[in-house]
Amino acid sequence: MSKTSSTTIAVLVAGGGGSRFGGDVPKQYLSLAGVPVIRRSALAFLEHPKVDGVIVVIRAGDEALAAAALTGLEIAATVTGGADRQASVLAGLEAASALAPARVLIHDAARPLVTAGMIDGVVDALAQHPGALPVLPVVDTLKRGSGPVSEGTVERAGLHRAQTPQGFRFPEILAAHRAVAGQSLTDDTAVAEAAGLTVALTPGDERALKITTAGDLAMAERLLAGPETITVTGSGFDVHAFAEGDFVTLCGLEIPHSKGLAGHSDADVGLHALTDALLGTIANGDIGAHFPPSDPRWRGADSAQFLRHAADLVTAQGGQILHCDVTLICEAPKVGPHRDAMRQRIADILGMPLARISVKATTTERLGFTGRQEGIASQAVATVRLPA
Template sequence: MSETAAVVVAAGRGIRVGGDTPKQYRRVGGKTVLTRTLDALARHPNLSRIQVVIAPDAAAFYDECLADLAPGAGAKLAPPVEGGATRQISVRAGLEALDRAGAPALVLVHDAARPFVDEALVDRAIAAARAHRAAVPGIPVTDTIKIVDPQGRVRETPPRESLRAVQTPQAFAFPALLDAHRRAAAQGLDAFTDDGALAEWAGLPVTVFAGDLRNRKITQAADLDEADRTFAGAAAPSGADRPAAGVPMTLLTRLGTGFDVHAFTEGDHVWLGGVRIPADRGVLAHSDGDVVLHALTDAILGALADGDIGVHFPPSDPRWRGASSDQFLADAVARVAARGGVIDHLDVTVLCESPRIGPHREAIRARIAEVAGIPVTAVSIKATTTEKLGFVGRAEGLAAQAAATIRLP
């Protein structure tokens, strides 16, 4: 039994991008979107087999993709199979093909139109499948979401901190997912839009693991244009920042720093890096007082030259009273992505006499990586005291200083 396989769903028509060619067969940076996706997955050492699902009339398009694959990538590709009228039918066709050839232990299901998937995200997907049997990548939601009735009236405004925008690759124990698909098909159900929802219907507990803001899906024509610029090694600035014709555009590294401090007050815990840590006191703050996430948010905003946390989330606004600070960091991260940038590294030093950071270091790193959509290896957490000097030394409060390294067009 092979360890992990992937099903790549490429049977859609992608009509929202316009034109006669489905989006997965459009070229970005000289190669088709599907070729980019397959290259990225094939590079992963722990993916042993890739099953592509295509439309019945797409064989010629698919052959064109194969011609542009990176050397060696084709060795992992099984012969393509034909999909159906819905995504769910296409995924089941891919799963059944894998089963006929020898069922893997785990399977990842990925959209052909997400060519920015990287090794770190696949690592997290495989680990989540092993740990939970059913898991999907998700990123924090930065916009306020409204649930409306058919007349457009607002019925509910769910809290953003409990919401995640779900991506692929979604990761499962293969037998469990195949069984769920077969049960749904037997009941005539074929309209599930993602495998996480199908797994929920089948009674499988589904876990959300850290997605990646860069793992965006190509949906509109503008997404194709942006992907083309990215894969060509250049993102597109606008206005006065646009270089003259013939001058290559590059991503430039920028560094930002941040600092935050909060005084102690009565309480039984503090929030640090999105992790609730038991303590003999709390902190005095308008939001949850997370000095780590506040400092990181300011560091990213500093690298963007886009004000500070108080500009975007003023303490005078009652919406932020007691707010979870992960939404501040998520907003700053989204601003980087909106500018066509990437986050390379986040570094934090916590200054405090207590609580001890060491026992919580890895949990903090993991939470920051999840919110920022970056590998945990790109997050550093350090702690120090001030040798009994100053307000930190007198245990009157705690502070954090942070640095963020990003790249922008």
């Protein structure tokens, strides 16, 4: 990434614990239509032509969750946040200073449905103003009350609902955050206003809701599904011959064995078959077209990145991965003892619930090349919901 005065960096704030949502896993790492919430947020900026890089701010202790959710994405930096949102944003801004951007977009990771139009509006407004904030009108009557009885009506004229990303010229907002460190202001425009910076109002979008409760997550699922969808299936098949070695890689796990598998990458037949199945759902060729074995970049590569790439292509078309089913065909090694770990590995790669991942094994009753223990084969089926 070039350090020029024209770059725009997005700082994705994911340092919260999601206490209002409940559960053991923070909301930003939960699956939303088959993709982790934080990954959807990151992709919205990584795929936007006016954004040059993304920095992610996470809570201490969430490193493994973040790594799994963001695997394969070109994240400029992942940093640990502070005790509250303001401290976390400052940590992200300090990390961004190494890239010397002209502009920064500060976004809540829990708003995964941010639109390209919202990002455009904020970036464009920064040409005339030091700050920009996407807002929605207040359409409901507002009431004031600290208990069960109304204590009065609040005039709603001139009021707005704030969303993110909130955008700023970088030097000004970095200085403003440094000046108010420890004051716990409510959002970044409050920090800017405290420093006397003008903040322009740009159009928000009702779809870009913030996921705070389980109901919000369900609403986001419905928004992604849309009114008209189709369900499609794709199939994949792969085979690799045995070679010298002492383990085989199957469905993302290294399984001890008396032989290895021959292949340009890690020769993971399970993930290769599933990658082809996902590519099949969107009619986008096969694994060899995307990762040619003639390309030295993929020598010995972890096949998880192939599977994640295929999943991202499905997501880019508005797809939701509903179910994956992998069958491994071999006489040895035994798959049963590793089946659940394989399912979990695929679920982690795809950011999907474990219940939607199936891994099975069978033999050919000692017939054919697998029966003669010359190699391992795999077939896979993927089910995906796509916009009609």
